[in-house]
Amino acid sequence: MFSSYIESILIFNGIHIIMALSLYLPFSAGQISLAQAGFMAIGAYASSVMTLFWGFPFYIALFLSGLLSAMTGVLVGFPAIRIKGIYLLLLTLAFGEMVRVFFLNFEFTGGASGMGGMDLQTNFVNVYTIVAILIIFFYRLSKSRMGRAFESMREDELAAEVMGINIVKAKLLAFGVGAFIAGLGGGLYAHYVMYIDSPKFGFLLAVEFFVFVVFGGMEIFWGPIIGTTLLTLIPEVVRFLKEWRMIFYGLVIVVLMIVRPQGLIDKKLVDDITRYAKKLF
């Protein structure tokens, strides 16, 4: 369909979209998380252990590693019930680093020398099928009771609780499902690059996902999708700028944050587009 160069950029883009959506889910409930790189690492390592050492079929391994990641997500969600704002940021950051250091020293998965030899299982079709499923999921969520609960929690947690929303359940769900999605992303990543080592899943990666979401906008799930796609493609398109391209990348983010602090895509924009589109047809 495309040249394999374009295809591989699109596959990385798809994996990044999955990761950005995994961050967006707790975000949409007002929970800021820098732990997504850690969940991704759990998914990547767990799925690789299952396919490589235990001979599980890829899709089963992918699903199970998502579940494992979700369980860890719920565990991280427990302290998050009482912790808010910048403290939560710190807690999730610390968790992400814990995961990284754990895999750095865990000999079973290769320790510092990493883990390789997985089969190539990830391709354009399965990555974007998962992206499509996630889009449907997030669309349905935004129209559902839980989605609206998330939204009210983001705006005002106390008011949401007074209105009768079960904050504990909602927070754990947001963290757990977010971690599940991140686990899927990790499994897909591991079976595309076919070699993983723990420095990859450090704090910088978590910040990268964070930037994707903030850049695209956190009001609606189209934000992280568009934001990720733009920020993944921009450095590739401006490759001719050589050493200056990362500066260009930074500049784009700075300008956007000044012009549109709410992110590129917000609810109003989506509503406007839908209205315009309805008028057209």
Next chain:
Amino acid sequence: MKAQRFYRFVAVACIALLIAFASAIPAAEAGLKGKSVKVGVIVPLAGPAISWGQHSLLGAEIARDEINAAGGIGGIPLELIVEDTASKSDQAISLARKLAEQDKVLIILGPILSSACEMVFPVTNRMKIVAVSPTSAKPGVSAKNRPWAYRNNLTSDKTLGPALEKWVKDNNIKKAGIIYDSSDAVSTGEGAKVYPAFFKKFGVEIVDSLTVQKKDIDFSAHITRIKAKNPDGVALAAQAEQAANIVREMRRQGLNIPVITGVECANPLFIRTGKGDVEGVWTASASWAGNPDPKVKKFVTKFMKRKDGEKPNSGGFKSYDSIYIIKEIIEKYGVTNDPKDLSKDRDRLRNGWKNVKNFPGVSGLTTINEVGDGVSMPAILCVKSGQWVAAK
């Protein structure tokens, strides 16, 4: 009947050979087709691995400029198409595909980091294009990815073996301690595998093996513990700055025994950090910038002029040599550079790399071994009045 069949076979074989020769010789003499010979380069030009990337790239550029000034390869210039990974190993996957498919390069020089090699080699293997890393030193990476992956660099076990043997013998080491950085892939390889294996071979008892982590700054507890075990020498494996600080702590506690470090330390940074305390420390390196050989001197002078007086690390040496090896293969193996022959040319380059034997370059005589790693005589170095010199 059988004899007749045999003669017929011989005749056919002779004709086939003749045709092969006839087609190969004019191709080599008539010069190459196309506008330029394209070589892809994948290096990190930002991020933590930047110095390896810059040195390797400059080494290749110096070789390119020399070749083009002398008339190019087969009458056409050599062109390097450089792609930057920004030290993100997974980016190298897309870049290798871009170079092979969009730019249609004959061969790829790189990637630099072993982790990037682990990701790229399976890809280049599938695309049937040679990738040659001038720096990756983690044992076993090319062996896993036959037949298209090559590394023109000594793996850390091959570099350190001769140095360890000499170090043990010259300093009469019977008991040794090991300290290594378990959060670094290269250091862990050396500290957990290479040192123990060679010490066992040379009959040295390992009294203790301790690990440190990147960013650790206080090593007093490690040294106190090692000191209590009373070893004859200590083998270190850590990045240059950290290793130098470990040596300083040893000297501070009055532990004045011989020290040998891993390949990460064979650079000026180690001496700058360690000041006078690292005097007499040994290491091994795939190349040696202080080599008095005129060919090496000429290269080092050129390199220093273009890099503000900085001496090349082994990446510079090995990529300079790699470009010359590529030139030799193109001339010897009848590469045509015809776009129609791209896959055949790539296969010729693969065949050429397989058969590299005693290539005389600035890093000594290079031979590619059966698993695709370059083998050359490593330099055994020690610090003497603030310089790395050959250990005697």
